[in-house]
Amino acid sequence: MDLVRATTDERVLRTLMEHRRLTRAELAVLIGISKPTAGESVRRLTEAGLIADTGVRTPGGRGRGRVGSYFGLAENIGTALAVSIAPDGVVAEAVDAYGDVVGRSEREISRPVHPDEVADGVSSVVAKICGSVATPLLAVVSAADPVDRITGRLVHLPDSPFLVGDLDPVELLAPHVAGPVVVDNDVNWAAQAEHAHADGPLDDFAYLYLGEGLGLALVNDGEVRRGATGLAGEIAHLITDGPGSRAMPLTDVFAGLGLHRPGSSAIDVDRLLLTAGHDHGLRQALARAISGVLAAVVALADPTTVVIGGPWGTDPAILAAVRDAFERARRHVPIRPAATIVQPSLAGARADATHRLRSAVVAAAHRTEHL
Missing domain, CATH: 1.10.10.10 (Winged helix-like DNA-binding domain superfamily/Winged helix DNA-binding domain)
Structure with missing residues (x-):
């Protein structure tokens, strides 16, 4: 009974x-x-x-x-926090069990990034939200850095463009929420948003993010595959076809093309888009490098589709060039642009926070049954 x-x-x-x-x-x-x-x-x-x-x-x-x-x-059933830590700033949202955003706070981050500023930014936006909504029962965090899947700490990798020190989002947010803090990297969350809002079945695909940084998420049977430590999909050092048909790590391609920000491994997106818009040779060089990465992904992961997102990954001219180059690969799959383009990682984190909050409410009902 x-x-x-x-x-x-x-x-x-x-x-x-x-x-x-x-x-x-x-x-x-x-x-x-x-x-x-x-x-x-x-x-x-x-x-x-x-x-x-x-x-x-x-x-x-x-x-x-x-x-x-x-x-x-x-009304006092509780909320969940969705937090985005990205190069352009920190955003925190509170969502209710209906999935509505009931509070939002954001703070810009200066360049170059200072770890203490990021930590202060996370603490301040979350504190502001928590002062105006029902008690957050949990938090879901998207970080534009590799994330250790066991500890939730951000991980240093060579040439990562958004290094924020030994940041521990779990430790920062734990005082503000009554339950768990879940942390994952931004590309994985963007892939989850794509899966949730796909027009038709999309359970096995690779999500390639092309922005200031480079990342890949692998989705199999509807689940993101993170690897043993959470670093699956870190493609910056994957060997591909660079300028002059030289084999080199993907991140070095952008250095060779003069597309890095000064003193940084971050890609200068504005300059890339401006130059690629009229430079056919640059578009072709980018397309060959991206196609080489996708060929390796298809050979190892066997996705049915590749979804390309990010501020320059969805540019029509660049996307067309990548498609043309990839179709010449021995093994290729369809490529399509991401459907979720407005803060996709935050959208994925928000959807997951809503799902977890609903499960927490149901769990509270089950506990009541046993009292």
Whole structure:
């Protein structure tokens, strides 16, 4: 009986998360349970403080039946944080169990990046959010650096363009949330956003990010594959076809083409786009280098599709050149531009935070069942 009640309560909660407010009768119809069963579940969840009467009533009387009460999630049920740490700044959002953004704060980061400034930025935007929303139950962090999948710390790799020291997002955010802090790199989150918003099945693909930095996410059976330590997809040092048909690490291609920012391994995106727009030779050089990387990815990971994102990866002229070059490879797969182009890593982190928050609310209902 406890299992039946717990299952019913979970279905009621998840249905309310989807539809926002419903009457007992509407819940019964949508879930496929009896009205008394729906009513008992509503009573239990209300007593547990997880849902509440919204105060809105259905029309009643004059042959239209009894007045019904609309129920929704309790206002103090909790929120989740989605945090993005990127070269252009730190952004923190609070989301509720409906998936709505109920708070947002951001702070720019100066160049060159100073680790202490980044840590202060993360702490300040999160503190500002937490002062205005219900208690965050968890946090999900996107970082534009490699991430150790065990500890959540950022990892130093040679020529990484956005090194922020020995930053530990878990330690920074733990005082602000009641539960876990989940950290992953920005390209993995962008790939998850692409998977979630794909127009049709997209369960096995490679997501190539081309921006100030270079990254790749591998998605297999709908899951991002991170590797033993979380560093799968770090492609900057993959050997490819460079200027003058010389074999070299991918990151050295941009140095050879004069496309790095002064004193940095970060790619100068504005200069790249400006030059590639009228320089056919540069577009071809970029296309050959990217095609060489994709050939290795296809040989090793066997994706059905390659999705290319990032501020210059989705440029139509560059994308067309990469397609043409890659089609000449012995093994190739279709290439398409990313569908999520506005802060894709934050979008992925936000979606994951919402999913985890909903699961936390359901878990709270299960705990109540056993009291």
